[in-house]
Amino acid sequence: MKVRFLIPLVLFLLLIGLFVAGLKLDPSVVPSPLIDKPVPQFSLPELHDQEKIVDSAELTKHQVSLFNIWASWCVACRQEHPFLMELARAGEVPIYGLNYKDKRPDAIGWLKRLGNPYIASAFDEKGRVGLDWGVYGVPETFVVDSKGIIRYKQIGPLTKQAWQETILPLIDKIRAEEG
């Protein structure tokens, strides 16, 4: 048996090993090491207005706020978007955005088209800030309290279910804590 005819088999076995490992992992539930830690510091230009700066201090201005990572190229963000709009319209909670690895005109057009639920979106063109925040998939949403502590992280689209079962009770709890 010539060795080179075994190459496909070996490659395939490696792939299978990878999948076995992959099955044990759930892509949508992974604890973040950042939970209950202060937000990673950043300072970025605003998406619409390059002169304006959005920084991590901005997130501590409210009792509690959402920090949503999004991009115009991300399909799941479209899915999530109507719900964010609903939240913003109802004035439930202030929402900040991090526009992740995107192009400025694309992102602005996207918000113009679908509506802008964000008080401000930080423009993270190279994804450096996203890296600090441990972003591994878009969209992600962080719940941040007034001390700048990350209280929760939602991976994947923010659904009505997640909102009602987890995030809203948490927000109520934070609001109660802070009186």
Place this chain on the structure above:
Amino acid sequence: MLPELGNFALILAMTIALAQGIVPLVGAARGIPGWVAFARPAAWVQFLLLIISFSILTYAFVVNDFSVAYVANHSNSALPLMYRISAVWGGHEGSLLLWVMLMAGWSTAVGLFSKRLPPEMVARVLAVMGLLGVGFASFVVFTSNPFDRYFPAPMDGRDLNPMLQDFGLIVHPPMLYMGYVGFSVAFAFAIAALLGGRLDAAWARWSRPWTIVAWLFLTLGISLGSWWAYYELGWGGWWFWDPVENASFLPWLVGTALMHSLAVSEKRSTFKGWTVLLAIFAFSLCLLGTFLVRSGVLTSVHAFASDPTRGVYVLLLLGIVVGVSLVIYAWRAPQVKSAGNFALLSRETFLLGNNVLLVVATATILIGTIYPLILDALDLGKISVGPPYFNAVFVPLMIPLVIALGIGPLSRWKQDSFERLGKILRFALLISLILGVLWPWMLFGQLDFMVIVGATISIWLVCSILLDLFYRSRHKASLWKGLTSQSLSYYGMSMAHLGVAVTVIGITFSSYYSLEKDLRMAPGDQLELGGYLFHFDGVRDNHGPNYTATEGVVTVTKNGEPVATLYSQKRNYTVQQMPMTEAGIDPGLFRDLYIAMGEPLGDDGWAMRIYYKPFIRWIWLGSLFMVFGGILAASDRRYRLMEKRKAGLNTDAKLAVQES
């Protein structure tokens, strides 16, 4: 009672598949004619049983039998009949049942159309298909049974996902599955040939029509999916590089490579080991796609409800099928001897180039798709790979492919010369360089480097196809005679290649020249876009059987002449409380006018999205050309001739017997 019968038929089909997988294989190895002959009837009975099982499930949907859990989860009494029927494959369990049934259907077809093949070969092919059938049928029976009951039965069902309530989604999955499952035939032929030790030109000739048919179904399935995404999702996009889309595109790329490499194996008796490997890969990627979509290892928009036990099962199936076949390959392929040599400039080289580019494209897309999983498994963090990566790696591979595609069919087997090819093609080069700039510039008045590239290579391809046809036909008594003497498979090939040019034009022009406008419109407002005047007449209420809708009406005029009236709806499906946007589209060969309603903005104002999309239809028109080319090639008379020749042989033999 009926659903239990359906379940019983399914289990029976599984056991028959098991017998079909073992008996003929042993028969072929030991030379027992009765056992060899078992394969065909087994395939028929298995297919019949699965038709019964599938029909019973369909019937449960038609009569709204919500005691069947699968029906209750995917249907509703208010759902129109058409969608109740298509809901049969609207979820995981039912779509797998469809898969198993189609696979048995392909086995039956192989049994019917393979009378000219040696009986042992047919027996081995059907046995491999039978074993695959066992794998999938047991997957349905043990992990995803669509006949499970709810007790007590719910009053009404949870309704079909509104996204799936659409014509495109009725036909898209069956076509896609026909393609996936069809590649199991090419796979079975490859394994049978390896087992029987006859990896020769005859094997390639037998596999070819099956591979082409599987490929054309897959082409149709993928383009239907893309067309559906375009008009249903309301984003104006037609391809998103989503893991599920990639899962269907990977086998298509390898399947395309396989078709071409089979041609070399048949005509020149080289590349055989490679061709067998491609046949194994094409089907393995179909299985891999199933695993990725149904196990939940990757997040995707249209992933099925995922379940770890299902993931383990598909992975097991994938491991056994691909693992065993690669072991057989490693054991048998070294004995294959490749005959012919070929020069650096020859048709073999071009087909090799085709294979290399397509396989590299497959590998890069596969890596991009599973890269998040690799990093995750190695604990290196989590990432998501988006369209920027795929466009950046895929487009540069396709450009040389299209350029080589223009030369390949003109080149000669074994050896060719630059002088000969240059003489024929300099004309095509000249025309394409001129028109590649001039044509888009005259149409749109502005240029982009990538537009020039896209237009140039497409025109280059069209010119070379026409030149090829001319050079092949001109030696005959008259040009007409020359044209009619070309084979169907030649016309099929040219048609499919022409389809590539058409699709490339569609992609290029629609990507670079689309205009889009997002604005607030109140009744009476107007907008000019791409020379068209869009007038918002207002909104009205509308309703369907299971949804209520607000419908916006926009009339379009050009230079005062009416062009179209577009209706876009915002629907709310009452059962699942899910909003859906229905785009209003005026399709045209050279442009689509596309509107989608957004949110109400108060004071009668609506957010509106208006698109002008030039040449977008060409994307799907090109894929229809490819499908049609596939049909022509698969119905070439030499495949039918062999049938006749064999029949003739039989009568000769009978005569001989009578005479003696």
